[in-house]
Amino acid sequence: MTHFDVATAAVQAALDAGARYADARVMHRRYESMNARNGEIEELSQNEDAGIGVRALVGSSWGFYAVPELSDAAARAAGGRAAQIAAASARVAGPTADMVPVEAVTASWASPCENDPLAVPLSDKGDLLAHATRTMREHGADVAEGIYQIWDTAKWFVSSEGHRIDQHVRECGGGISATVVGDGETQRRSYPSYRGQYGTRGWELVTELDLAAHAARIAEEARELLTAPLCPAGENTLILGGEQLALQIHESVGHAIELDRILGWEAAFAGTSWLDLNQLGSLHYGSDLMNVTIDPTIPGALGSFGFDDEGTPAAKRDAVREGRWVGVLAGRESAAVAGLDYAGSVRADGWARLPMVRMTNVGLEPGPHTLDEIIAETDDGVLMDINRSWSIDDKRLNFQFGCEIGWEIKNGRRGRMLRNPTYTGIGPIFWRSMDMLSSETVAWGTPNCGKGQPGQVGHTGHPAAPARFRNVRVGVRG
């Protein structure tokens, strides 16, 4: 019995139990991670999970059931349970659920991968992290950490509308960080970011990072930060490095344009959005330099796929064009509720979780400048890079970020290092103040986006480059 057969059996069982629509995903996932600490391998994990998740629509109500067994009988039982749960939903029923149409396709897709990360010898991978963390210790780190993570996911999707799609997605990445412990506080420097850089690529991504070459530098910078002056408090010109800007996009644009939030479906937990659908197409989100796309077709970016978990093919779409809000992240049902005609941004964290609206790759198109030019044209400001803390309100307006490192910018030159740099603001005011944007774009990967109840962890991508913002409040501290 093939995985398609199992999924088809589950869908049919849901239909037999009264569903007017059903879909099922069989998934087989392998995960490998290694943590190194202070020159030693701290932990190596190799996990495997497999199962089927079935979604059923009965009347206007949904139900979902997941089991790890992949037999015909288990799949049929799961389909029946999904329909039974949907029927119970009718006790507190809402308006009629519809889905925007998509073409039912039979297709296969695989992410690009030059060097299968699971086939790289463990000893090589271990040596890489052990060496880098040892180097950080030798250069002053009190705690030197290194990590890599690999996900190898195969999935088979079948819907009652006729979809039969299989995909094979390989993701990996890694990073290193150095922590020094001072009198009453710690300082940390990471490369290329705290959890590392990730993409839908093979081990070549990690090789290109060249972690070992940056180990000594970040350890020394962390030690230097302990005695660096505090980031001054007040309103200032702010230059953000690309990695920090990626998270700024994630939190204050990506989540804000999720249609389920806009419709109130996440009101009790993740929150809503400050955006009003009546303003789609007219709202002034940011400056003219702000061009944000939703693009799951970027080769190698972490939020890339061939089809989302409702079977909608990946397609590029504008979210913000020359500062104007023009697009959302949508699924088939949320798009129908909102009166939109596109979906394509629904994904699930594994077979045991319900697909929901998620970011794919949401990022800024390149600007006309370089970081050097931005610094050269800044008389007085602060440059901040590499995220350390992040917080934003439930409408995605009021944010505060902390970075690992800052530098004073005076008269067009990078000056002394600054400790504990933070900045805060209100999303649209901040984005409207962006007056310079670099062309040096990197598609940063965020492998830890939490959303949903039960909780789901999403993998998202964020093309971003350094940028400058005016009149930003910096140096907030407790």
Added chain:
Amino acid sequence: MSAELDLAGRVVELARRLGGADAEAEVFVERNELALTRFANSFIHQNVAEATTTVRLRLHVDGRTATGSTTVLTDDGLRGLAERALTAARLCPPDPAWPGLAPPAPLAGPGNWDEATAQASPDERAARVRAFVDAARGLESAGYCRTLARAGGFANTAGQSASGRATEAAMDAIARGGGADGVARLSAGRLAELDGALLGTRAVSKARAGGAPVELPPGRYEVVLEPTAVADLLSNLAMYGFNGKAYNERRSFAEPGAQQFDPAITLIDDPLGPTDLGLPFDAEGTPKRRLTLVDAGLTAAVAHDRRTAADAGTASTGHALPGGSAGGAVPLNLRLAAEPGPAGAATDVTGPAADADAAALVADVERGLLVTDLWYTRVLDPKSLVVTGLTRNGVWLVEDGRIVSPVQNLRFTQSYPQALAPGAVRGVGRHATTVPDNWGGAWWSAPALRLAAWNFTGGASG
């Protein structure tokens, strides 16, 4: 013998057969039956359930260690798990800090189990949602009702074996209207303890009292934090302060033996009380027990798994987490001790305060804020435990002991240990509420707290 313990024993034997007589192996089998009925815009929009058994194997061979897990329980799946772990262990660099396996030790009990909760139907969860929505009396409502039945089995080659099971039910939901949200949140061992109508009424009272909020300037305000907000303090203290790994690496503020908190603060990790909700052993098979972390303001202990304990020269306190030791040892069942004395019931109060306790604490505040909930809290520095975040689900200005106005949400940047430092706690409630954690496996039990100062660093305008 439970099915989980039987399975754990079989995988231990398999690992021993493949790895040889000297192989050290431990196996933790966990079966979770989770069902969650989620509603928004006053109707059920996501209704899910799963039944998953996960087998976790940790293998130590020839001085090297590897871990792995699987949900594939066929003979081939289990053999694949053992073979992968063995291969990985042989290729890994040495593990000089291997702490050894947990020795045989008896459990304090089997865990708290309620068959009715374990067998709860989608209709029973939907009925509670119906009651909450009806209680909202025209306001929009959103949230969830969930049930979780967990059964665990553990075995290792050192001779320890353990099994247990536990149930949990939780409801966490808001009512919203006029631009204001009100929340009610409760976790219990039995679904029968969750009253959707009562929780809905409480959330509505908050939402109705939250309309037309004023904006206050940032600054230091005296606060009364309700249990839903105190839960955030407990979770961050657990993760960053009482984590044995952070303590070993001097990244924690905790100094056992030092009076770091106000004498009103007693903090206990209590996974085995009559109302508690977890398995009676940790992921390494160490029996769980009550652990006092703070005793009348004196920092008394931090939590350890076997690895952090060996590093610190002490014994495990039973806080190994499933999925590995990289995050350290974290106490996930914290209870902030309530003041002794009779506590008012949740129904004894009207208006925005969550319960009679919070209302009583408000009555003593000359000027300050009543805070329902803290949201999106993130740590700026783990050692000082300076945290930024926002208020949510209702804030009110208090003057001369009376609630005078709802307030727009505020951003804060505050050291949590400083907020609880000697002299900083002006009152502790008499009734503790158990608050569920969104990610499962954790819960926080706390009364309301009155604190001398909380550092608000931004308002709705930025």
